[in-house]
Amino acid sequence: MNDIQPSPIAVHAGGRIPSDGQCRAWWDEYGMYEHIKEHSELVAGVATTLAQMAADKGLGNPDGLPRDDFVQSVRAAGLLHDLGKTWSIVHGGNHSQLGAAWAMELTRNPRIAQGVVHHVHWPGELDAENFFLPLAVIYADKRVKHDRIVSLSERFEDLFARYGHTERSRALVRRSHDQGKAIEHLFSTILGEEIHEYLFDSRRLVR
Template structure:
């Protein structure tokens, strides 16, 4: 398995002209995810920290393009990262919006951690799931090709599965989801 280093991830982001605000968001998502993963590993999980970090840093690589085209940036980002020679990273990126198996049991995965961590970061600040979904409904309520009602319904389903994932993760970690707020940088 080939995983890009942190430095290589930033080189890739710069090569594809990812705006600084998206890079800051991705760095914060990575900080949350690595915190969760380290704690999970202490509790007996087996999360690959390097794989997770690369996936977090690159997860929104095609976000700006998707805002213009209406494409699913999880799919386009995964496709791009796979073409760069990182199929394992790509597979995780592809699940950062919607998990392929959202109600699984067993060991925690890198995909679940990225998926959840991304939903806890608004811009570059760590927020609650409730705050994040309120923001998403406002910002993305009118998506290309979808009615506002369709989008809100989809987001409510996504919020429900995210709450379930949060319970799964924090049952393993034995801490409160609110503890993540302390990771915000001044």
């Protein structure tokens, strides 16, 4: 996908913010592998914690959603971020683009679809006020290694080992690492917490 500057997206009145149960039902409908479900649960938990912290400070909600709706929209994007992963493993293709197309069809919610399509890389400015949701999902995904919450360093050591077989692939992993660190710094600044010093557990931050 080309690196183009996204524009803030207003959630249409008819856009759905699906419940956890609905997201999990879609996992089954689209044949998601069990290990991807476990990964998605943890990603959603990290993203939820960040959304709760942002909501407490009145940040990152450009659509003016009620607090619970804002938090659930971020959580739902985390739960759905790998919706296209199983299909791409079996048949090939870009799992984030495919998953976003499905998420948009299912929810008619462009904010959630934006979080899915950009969960690997954010192509624009790191603007947490207008784009908190996709940035939270990107960061959450970078903190989950398979079925464990880990530091960015441990996560990217694994990514380098698995995908860093060519100079191009290594450059892409480095780019992703650098963006993850920049998002981590951004969240630490605006949320008033040293995010890198914390573990995420049970939807809350603990030392």
